[in-house]
Amino acid sequence: MQKSLSSLMIALAFASATAPQAHAASNEDVVKRHFASLVAGPTPKTSELQMFLTMMPKGGDLHHHYSGAIYAEQYLEWVDKQGFCVNKTDFRINTAAGAKSASCVSGKDLVADNAAYRALLQKWSTADFYNHSSGKQLPPDQTFFDTFGYFNDVASTNGSEGLQTLKKRAIAENLSYIETIYEIAPITPDGDFDKLAAEGFDNARLNAALEALVPKLEASQAFQQGIQNYLAHLQKASAGVDDEQFTMRYQPFVLRFLPPSMVFSQMLASFKLAKTSPQIVGVNIVGQESLNVSMRDYSLHMQMFKFLKAKYPDVKMALHAGELALGVVPPEGLKFHIQEAVNVAGANRIGHGIDIAHESNALAIMKTMRERRIPVEVNLTSNEFILGVKGPAHPLDLYRKYGVPFVISTDDAGVTRHNLSNEYVLFATRYKTDYAEVKKLSYDSIRYSFLADADKKRLLQQLDSRFSKFEADIARALLPAK
CATH class of the missing domain: 3.20.20.140 (Metal-dependent hydrolases)
Known part of the structure; x- marks a missing residue:
């Protein structure tokens, strides 16, 4: 009896070693455990989560505003394509022919002026809102909704x-x-x-x-x-x-x-x-x-x-x-x-x-x-x-x-x-x-x-x-x- 039992155990061990791994973790199981490790504990691993979720397939974006999705940098390119200029005082687009001057410049020239460019980004987007403060800063909701008025003249042109x-x-x-x-x-x-x-x-x-x-x-x-x-x-x-x-x-x-x-x-x-x-x-x-x-x-x-x-x-x-x-x-x-x-x-x-x-x-x-x-x-x-x-x-x-x-x-x-x-x-x-x-x-x-x-x-x-x-x-x- 003991010999039969030993032989059976050896046979089962051999079968286990040579048979397909039917119970091996699936790829999905591996990913589940990995994701759990990224969000576990008091401090999630944010940078690795960023990489993971960037790589992860995402089906759709269902609440998406076209004009609000375009970055200010691209709108400035369109300013030049349309022959417009941007006022360096209030950062409004001037669409009038021949309006370019020392104070109303092309998008390319504005980008070349680091101070003006940074100030424009603060008007045309929410850039720097929380890491920069000034006496001219508006409330966040007004800052957000006001941005559309700045780039609206080129939002539909391209x-x-x-x-x-x-x-x-x-x-x-x-x-x-x-x-x-x-x-x-x-x-x-x-x-x-x-x-x-x-x-x-x-x-x-x-x-x-x-x-x-x-x-x-x-x-x-x-x-x-x-x-x-x-x-x-x-x-x-x-x-x-x-x-x-x-x-x-x-x-x-x-x-x-x-x-x-x-x-x-x-x-x-x-x-x-x-x-x-x-x-x-x-x-x-x-x-x-x-x-x-x-x-x-x-x-x-x-x-x-x-x-x-x-x-x-x-x-x-x-x-x-x-x-x-x-x-x-x-x-x-x-x-x-x-x-x-x-x-x-x-x-x-x-x-x-x-x-x-x-x-x-x-x-x-x-x-x-x-x-x-x-x-x-x-x-x-x-x-x-x-x-x-x-x-x-x-x-x-x-x-x-x-x-x-x-x-x-x-x-x-x-x-x-x-x-x-x-x-x-x-x-x-x-x-x-x-x-x-x-x-x-x-x-x-x-x-x-x-x-x-x-x-x-x-x-x-x-x-x-x-x-x-x-x-x-x-x-x-x-x-x-x-």
Whole structure:
């Protein structure tokens, strides 16, 4: 018996040594353990996380402003291409012919003046805000939103070059999809509607006024020409952007602080654009939410979206909502924005969603968002800079606790001078997470995109292959050579 047992043990040992390693750690297991080691302890290994997350495949960036994604350096190149100049006193672009002088210089000359160049970066972006102070420094939210006024004159002049730059930068950090908020929707004002709005609307009166305004706009040559011009501009700028490595889709945007007729004309144009072009996958409303007009007309805007959503039920909406914090507006201003974006307008995604803890029915709203699978677009860098909200004060963990889906996105990476990989680093270093969740976020950024189903399936299959290669490369680098 003892001899038989010994022989069996020897045979099992031999079989174990010579058989395929069925239980060897998979590449994914190796990467999971490695990632856990990077985030373990009181001080995450930030530099190695940066390398890891830059290498890691990232599906999409779903909250992305085209004009805010271009860096100031490229805008200065466009100043020269257009023959404009930049005033060295206030750093405004002068578009007048023959305006160049000792005080209004080319972009190239401005860059050559180190002091002026540094001062321009502080106006055209958030550069140096926290490591430099002066008596002229504005509050962070005003600093952020003011940047767009400086480079606006060249923001739309070189769309093809701009999109190609963003594509190249995205591929360099292993990002395969951008859904960019691209170009303001056409504006067609109507004074009669604005007079009615000033008198105030109940829902029935508003719907009647909108029913009358729609055919009026549709009959307007300016309105129709605006739509055609937008499509032509987009088609020209986006030519050659999509390929096997990279895909981009577009959202026209509405400015929320304009008069009501302008806002609605932009909304209607946006819905029509989304129905006309497969490249345009959704509509959005943008602009500083805390401004007086933005706050005053917020509920009116949500009712306008509700009206148009009923007419265009297939058009997706990703609405900026709840980009507010305590003290930015009176407390009652924090009570309803996300709720109305979800339950009145019918938003498919929520941009920012920072004030959720202050909303009157926060638990009910999050339950609805969980059940309807309405994700929050989380923008950690801009939330911190604009609102001063970060770490445990950010509602990210609140959304996670109540099962609300979310995606990691950049917002305006050119203005705040970062990239999507850095947003993942902030998430990994500030919030308790693991590799499985980070990997899921990459997939979710495709799942919750507004892409057509065939495109979504294609990018998800590519993501499978890209993660397989990434995990094999990481495992090979970590495991001892055989």
